Amino acid sequence: MSLNPTNRRRWLSAAATAIAASVVLTGCGGSDASAPSGSEPQTIKFSYSTSNPTDTFIQDTVAAFEKENAGVKVELVKLPAETQPQTTTTQLQGGSAADVISMYSGQGQVGSMNGFAKAGLLLELKEPEFSQTLPKSIEKLYKYEDKVYAVPLSSMPAGLIFNQAKAEEVGVKLDSSSTFDDLLKQCTVAKDKGVSLAALAGTVPANPGILALTLATSSVYGPNPEWNADRAAGKATFAGEEGWQEALDGVKKMYDAGCFQDGAAGAGFDAIIGAVGQGKSLGFFAPGGAAKSIADGSKGAVTPVVLPVPAPGASEKYLGTSAEMALAGNAKTKSPTLVKKLLKFFTDKEGAEMVAKGQGTLPVNLGDYQLPASYAPIADLYKNDKVRPLPQTDWPSAKVYDSLGKGITAMITGQKTSADVLKDMDTAWGN
Structure with a gap:
């Protein structure tokens, strides 16, 4: 996650210790x-x-x-x-x-x-x-x-760092073949069992931001790996790209389906650590190295996997790295x-x-x-060349990504529409 990247790294460090200890x-x-x-x-x-x-x-x-x-x-x-x-x-x-x-x-x-x-x-x-x-x-x-x-x-492959063993305990079935509709249905299953499918830190733009990027990897950059170049050349805009609209609307659909813990929009990293560590959430969105950190910190008691995040409207699933x-x-x-x-x-x-x-x-x-x-759930994506670099490191400034992360939180709380957020990203791009 990169709100700024230091916040992501600080959180992964804390999560590796706190989540592991709590689960044990x-x-x-x-x-x-x-x-x-x-x-x-x-x-x-x-x-x-x-x-x-x-x-x-x-x-x-x-x-x-x-x-x-x-x-x-x-x-x-x-x-x-x-x-x-x-x-x-x-x-x-x-x-x-x-x-x-x-x-x-x-x-x-x-x-x-x-x-x-x-x-x-x-x-x-x-x-x-x-x-x-x-x-x-x-x-x-x-x-x-x-x-x-x-x-x-x-x-660093990015996706849903997922406690598969805990998910099976509560009857949640989610794997690398799951579609976006499957994801929404399993959010309901998890919620009915008193847990959330994923924990989200809505006050930290990095966290909703990386979720949106994992969705856009399939809906935007899978079909067009050169989308950033098109944007830089003025041939495309965030607001005019259907795939970006689908990605952001997908986050809102997840929120509406109860995929995240209660109070997600106002939560920070500490809330994620607590929710996942206490078994109240089954996973969180992060680079894949977090899975090893948690496994090491728990001395093998918890062995998360990295799941690709399916995107709405996308005909094929791609993995963001x-x-x-x-x-x-x-x-x-x-x-x-x-x-x-x-x-x-x-x-x-x-x-x-x-x-x-x-x-x-x-x-x-x-x-x-x-x-x-x-990484077993994402092995076939590598094998079939369904991998794309996460796009934010090629954006002209950190302001674009910051606009995405902050905008999503405003969107899920009803303060902005996805169209508003995409317009903000175009403004932050600079033209």
């Missing part, structure tokens, strides 16, 4: 190392943050890199998730950033790569291996003016060769799979990678 009870500057004259310092700094404070995938991958490169030292600087975008921006602008920095790809969020690249603050990755390993579907998120400035950390987490080099580093070597390690098979397994995500180049059990 109820059921930096550039390199400063000295080096021989004419050679690069072999100690570099790497600033990052993670959604779950217990995650060690960055540390483990860096340790593997150091093991393969005798004499190299990577000093890790962990930044608070809540302030990482602002801290990174301040450090890069002030000349005190680490040599390697985690950030957001594209341009649609606070602390995104494009703004830093435009300002000349990032190391250009000119070597062919960086451009050649970028999947075509996401390469524009890692390029500025057709030059590569960052590498993807992982791919995010490759928003990126790694980039500081343009002022004293060790550009070493920085690039580390970035390449994270994109090579060994490093990419270490990150994916540790984070509960997927490598951006899936290849023969074995999907974890939590």
Whole structure:
């Protein structure tokens, strides 16, 4: 979820602990190392943050890199998730950033790569291996003016993080083959049993926003993967796109069918944690890594799956994925060769799979990678190429996504219509 992304990461961290515990009870500057004259310092700094404070995938991958490169030292600087975008921006602008920095790809969020690249603050990755390993579907998120400035950390499928075992207990039947009408019917079944199908944080634009994006993936971006480009060229608008209308109306239909907990429009993240943790809601909308966080936090007592969200009016179901987490080099580093070597390690098979397994995500180049059990419901979508990048990282500013999230809450409370929300998004786009 990305209201701003730090809120999503803070919440996933809290949810991994609070939900698991409840269910168990109820059921930096550039390199400063000295080096021989004419050679690069072999100690570099790497600033990052993670959604779950217990995650060690960055540390483990860096340790593997150091093991393969005798004499190299990577000093890790962990930044608070809540302030990482602002801290990174301040450090890069002030000349005190680490040599390697985690950030957001594209341009649609606070602390995104494009703004830093435009300002000349990032190391250009000119070597062919960086451009050649970028999947075509996401390469524009890692390029500025057709030059590569960052590498993807992982791919995060987004959907309904669903407690299938609890659902079966109350007689709710929902799986990867379910249609939108099936979804609405199961919302009624869940409500009759005193639970909600999903918990929603209506006061946090990220949460209704990601739900709308998962619906629009099927109704808009499945049929037309280049819809954002059409919007940028003035060939399409949110207000004039039937698929966007269907997606937003779908959220309202879910609300009217009782799919969400009581008081969802006024709820925050804490309400989601409580509802799901106490078994009062069967799931929530988030990137798939949340499923691993909950499973780990509960020591295997809870093993959620990631379900694709069916969209109204869509003839086929598509899965939305995010490759928003990126790694980039500081343009002022004293060790550009070493920085690039580390970035390449994270994109090579060994490093990419270490990150994916540790984070509960997927490598951006899936290849023969074995999907974890939590992703079993979405395996066929990958197999049949029914996957699309979530679109917000390619929007011109964070204002568009913010308008979507806030607008949906206003819509489900009767303050706005879906047409109003789509017009607001067009205004936020800037033309």
